[in-house]
Amino acid sequence: MRESTIMKIHYGTALAAVALVAVHILMRLTTGFVESLEYENVLANYKFVPYAAMLELILILLAVHGFNGLRVILLELKQGRMYEKAVSYGCLVAMFGLIAYGSNTIIRTNMGMT
């Protein structure tokens, strides 16, 4: 993939994540911060499909943006063919790993498998 395409994805995920994370944070404030974190309320959030879908989207957007940012920083710190390949694939694996781990939480909680 060309670097310009990767960076367009980087910018796009950032902008989309800002909007969705704002909704996510506002949800903590509408019912009171401590109350919103109570088990029943959190569970209700997860079981509400549109909210769960939004969480999944935030997970994907931030994982893509965050691990690409990490890749950029690591590529600038050190150079070399092997190192750069290891960084790129390492960040890709970590990104998919985190998405899989987070999706597991969202999907299982949404389906009542807690």
Add this chain to the structure above:
Amino acid sequence: MTNDENKEGIGGMANPRRYGIERVAYLLMRLSGLGLLAYFVAHIYETSNILRGQVGWNEFLELTQTTGGHIFLAIVIGMCVFHTVNGVRVMLGHGGVGVGKPARPDYPYDPASQNYRHKIGIYSAIVLAAVAMMYGLAVMFGE
């Protein structure tokens, strides 16, 4: 002298003192980005405790509902706001917005790209981050 390329290295890259507020913003952007990624990974792990049922969730929640936990979260809020506001500024700059127009340079050659619009953007990001942190602390300690 082991560095044949005479590169400044991480110390030079992370030194914010020589090139004005733009270089400070560059460093803060990196640090907040790394901090937010670390928090994001921890947050995904933390929230997975809901799969352990009410007992597991409450156990983990207790760890975060402390003074230290609140201060940590306030720092995360600050990093988040700075990274967002400064990120929008940088993105606009990357698209060529607000960087000035090419013109014949005159002495003393003040660079048009380092203009007040971007400086205001950086200071706004810092101020908004500070305000958001204070608001976050008020909400967390107020309850």
Add this chain to the structure above:
Amino acid sequence: MALVSHIAEEQVSTPVSSSKSITLKIFRYNPEHDDSSKFMEFTVPYEKWTTVLEAILEVKKHFDHSVAVRYSCRQATCGSCGMMINGKPRLACFTKISELDSNVVTVEPMNNFPIIRDLAVKFERLFDTHQKIKPYLIRDDTELETDEREFLQTPEEVEQYIQFANCIKCGLCNSACPTMATDSSFVGPQALAQAYRYVADSRDKGKDSRLKIIDESHGIWRCHFAGSCSQVCPKGVDPAMGIQLLRGYLLGFRS
């Protein structure tokens, strides 16, 4: 005649400032012989108008002729005497000691350039990256053969790139760049600004090929708009502006 006498009067009336002196700390290192670098200190007299280069040449003349320094024009045109002066990349011939506001002036070789000896550094990498972005007008050959007239441009078209044509390849921008501090493969602000200089030239037809060259993992995207390059440029080139405008083409903001 009146003008000549006026100048003569001015010269007579210019007060000769009292001779002051500073401590000039010069970085000494020869990679072929020395295990480590060291600083040598010299007390050098200076006037209001004395430049750092003149102070270094004073040291060479009266104290230690072995100090290695590259210089030529003494008027910020050749781009030879770039060095770290009190921690920032500057042209030694363009920096007056009196402007530094310090009793100690420390001169070191430019960062991010391999050292030849003392204050002289290698420019190979800068010239390589400069060459990489094709710093010349790209035209269709057949058109050149048949067209005997010069390529005409409007003043507005000239204005688009003339600022970036002021680059003297002194390397100060590459020395100040935070990415260059750690990334040996980065194209660098000097070459990127020159890429914009040619892309913005209405006579040039090589935009696509240049954009392709810089759109790689150590190309234009490794610039994060810290702006240090523009702050140290002694000719007002403003590489940071050029790079962002160039990136506009890749992001679809410009065509």
